[in-house]
Amino acid sequence: MLEAMGEFDLIARYFSRAPRRALVGVGDDCALIEPKPGTQMAISCDMLVAGRHFLDNVAPRKLGHKALAVNLSDLAACGAKPLAFTLALSLPSLDEGWLAEFSTGLMRLADAHDCELIGGDTTAGPLNLCITVFGEVQGSALLRSGARAGDDLYVSGHLGDARLALRALTGRLHLPPDLLTQTRDRLEQPEPRIALGLALRGWASAAIDLSDGLAGDLGHMLKASGVGATLEGPTLTGLLQAQSHPQWSQISPPVQALDEVLAGGDDYELAFTAPPALRDRIDQAAKSSQTPVTRIGRIDTQTGLRLIDAEGRTQPVTQLSFDHFKAG
């Protein structure tokens, strides 16, 4: 009797579990949690809309993963330990197969990070997912505003690959099959850098998660910190994983690795800063969290974002962040 399954049954069937650290979980007017004394609560909220944040034909299991991953990435950028989340779902219809797959992807990632679903809402309407996530911060959180002139600038993982896949899937670029598979994984299955964020807390001077493209998101960090930065072009170029793929030369029309890295989007990596005296510490954090980390430049007193190219020339970076209202 799928048609007769109402919203309360839906929550119970796919999403409710016995409360763990929550005192009260799904099923009362509110969930109740009791944060540890002396900790701060980090809270972030992301809304995903079909056709804008994900393609209509994305596999629901991957969508479940990604919807939570983008929120966990915000916790990572603050150095917070995941605690719990709420999920609000607007669904065009009650598709049991879709829900089973979606909740599998979602709950698998939630369990991997011991992040408890404590409440939510479901309604009929155009497909829309809204997750609010809660994390616990011991001591001082990582903020965007702490970068200081002279600090090293780092990023985790690879950048720009997700953007290649998105353009291929929307018909704006041709990617050879193996390269599409590899980059598509980066687009659809980002791994939030929780372990790195926790390892950096107390050491990094500032951090931000990269969701709208390196140039744009760095811009937010620099503005919040009242500083600028100079990036090393050749190092950036190396961050695009696709560039070292044997099928790289078959992309059509051809793309510039540097553009892809700077414009990016959907990377869900961390950009962060730390004084040069802490380079060993940062190496250690990268190792202990098993996360690749690359030093890509330095923070300057001069505001704005600059790039030193392979020939040693400095030029301003004019690439803009992806903006959901400006982009088509």
Add this chain to the structure above:
Amino acid sequence: MLEAMGEFDLIARYFSRAPRRALVGVGDDCALIEPKPGTQMAISCDMLVAGRHFLDNVAPRKLGHKALAVNLSDLAACGAKPLAFTLALSLPSLDEGWLAEFSTGLMRLADAHDCELIGGDTTAGPLNLCITVFGEVQGSALLRSGARAGDDLYVSGHLGDARLALRALTGRLHLPPDLLTQTRDRLEQPEPRIALGLALRGWASAAIDLSDGLAGDLGHMLKASGVGATLEGPTLTGLLQAQSHPQWSQISPPVQALDEVLAGGDDYELAFTAPPALRDRIDQAAKSSQTPVTRIGRIDTQTGLRLIDAEGRTQPVTQLSFDHFKAG
């Protein structure tokens, strides 16, 4: 340059304020709050979709009020003091006039309850509002599961009027103009019963907020508590404010007050229970919170919901809660 206003400007312009009790508010990857030691955090999340939870032509200022009110109502039902909220907005277009009105209605209610906007997300897409609200609970929260056989059963305010307005506005009922104005206010401007919830905490044995209709929502409370209830029909009938309006007899087709009260929906009142020995306490809570409260029946060991009519006959209540997937 309205067209060029991006999502970051939008948050800054209409919704960001200096953090008050939040350590970090709108503008970093996460907001940070530090709950008082010994308190629990109550969390609730509601998603509102155009054409389903509100009519497309609703005044944006009223929509701003209602979007937060329905969430605060969940805090009220737990006896929680409002603390903060996040707002995720999906908007079909950047309409500056709409946003100014929407944020005015939203922030006015937020300020009235000292509830701080600490974060959010905006995106382009079909109109959708998702709010997650945080409250502080001293001692034990009010839960749905505490009702015991022998307890009195109460509701706050009036019930059923919002449903009359909704049916009139969607062309299913004709209401004379004055009666439409009065009931429409109840539909569009519900006042969350925060003060009553706080006054009941520690005294009421169970509570729930009434959003989907008295019969259905009571059903959830009774199920969670493992009990049943018997309602007094004539008392219920008196809860429909429209019934004492001079234009009541001009409604067409005519409606039955009892049906309207039981089916209700969008009432945002509290239903709660307490032992008869605490009647004076409950009166006191109603007075101190300046909230009308009516005793409508009692809790029984026999499960299910029954009604005693004016002739003293007991009959089962078969009215079902409004369900967003079952209703058209």
